[in-house]
Amino acid sequence: GNSVTQMEGPVTLSEEAFLTINCTYTATGYPSLFWYVQYPGEGLQLLLKATKADDKGSNKGFEATYRKETTSFHLEKGSVQVSDSAVYFCALVYGNNRLAFGKGNQVVVIP
Amino acid sequence: GAVVSQHPSRVICKSGTSVKIECRSLDFQATTMFWYRQFPKQSLMLMATSNEGSKATYEQGVEKDKFLINHASLTLSTLTVTSAHPEDSSFYICSARDLSQARHEQYFGPGTRLTVT
Numbered sequence A: 001g002n003s004v005t006q007m008e009g010p011v012t013l014s015e016e017a018f019l020t021i022n023c024t025y026t027a028t029g030y031p032s033l034f035w036y037v038q039y040p041g042e043g044l045q046l047l048l049k050a051t052k053a054d055d056k057g058s059n060k061g062f063e064a065t066y067r068k069e070t071t072s073f074h075l076e077k078g079s080v081q082v083s084d085s086a087v088y089f090c091a092l093v094y095g096n097n098r099l100a101f102g103k104g105n106q107v108v109v110i111p
Numbered sequence B: 001g002a003v004v005s006q007h008p009s010r011v012i013c014k015s016g017t018s019v020k021i022e023c024r025s026l027d028f029q030a031t032t033m034f035w036y037r038q039f040p041k042q043s044l045m046l047m048a049t050s051n052e053g054s055k056a057t058y059e060q061g062v063e064k065d066k067f068l069i070n071h072a073s074l075t076l077s078t079l080t081v082t083s084a085h086p087e088d089s090s091f092y093i094c095s096a097r098d099l100s101q102a103r104h105e106q107y108f109g110p111g112t113r114l115t116v117t
Helices: none
Strands: A003-006 A011-014 A019-021 A023-026 A033-038 A045-050 A056-059 A062-065 A075-077 A086-094 A098-101 A105-110 B004-007 B010-013 B019-025 B032-038 B044-051 B067-073 B076-081 B090-097 B106-108 B112-116
Touching: A003 A086, A003 A098, A011 A019, A019 A105, A023 A033, A023 A086, A033 A062, A045 A062, A098 B044, B004 B090, B010 B019, B019 B032, B019 B090, B019 B112, B032 B067, B032 B076, B044 B067, B076 B090
Parallel strands: A011 A105, B010 B112
Antiparallel strands: A003 A023, A019 A075, A033 A045, A033 A086, A045 A056, A056 A062, A062 A075, A086 A098, A086 A105, B004 B019, B019 B076, B032 B044, B032 B090, B067 B076, B090 B106, B090 B112
């Protein structure tokens, strides 16, 4: 089937620290991959995406590279800010534009 | 642009009653909307795909008679939880696809917190 796995637990780090959130997937073929972000009290927003192997999605200083060899799409940011505190979801698309999501990771950035 | 609203943002109802949740695309047209359910510390689970002018497509394991979906216009889809029970308490989220945008782009509403007592 189609599924997404994210690393367990919240992530707490200091401002300007390096952020990595792991995401691996199981899918038929090579689906488009996404990272969504949910700020407190708001709906999910698309952060970045990659549509084929070796593509790198980037936005707001965040990056993720589509790695078919390791079926991964890890999210990284070199220097986080307090405003990056949010929940981050990894997802893939399958079927008729349906999305399968990971469990999400709460990121808390401390000043 | 591309704003999706949900109403109400939170609702408390008694067991056995029905609750309707609205999902609206405010500044774009959406032939397809999606309904998700999210449990605490869990991922979003797709419940059904709502298609304007036709019947919704439900995911395996989702009771279509329990969760009634109506997509009456290009900007409105409703989810009615019928004869609600405490186990239906959850966070319900909708998303909508913009007809004019990239194929996979979905825009999400802020969610509705349902509590059944």
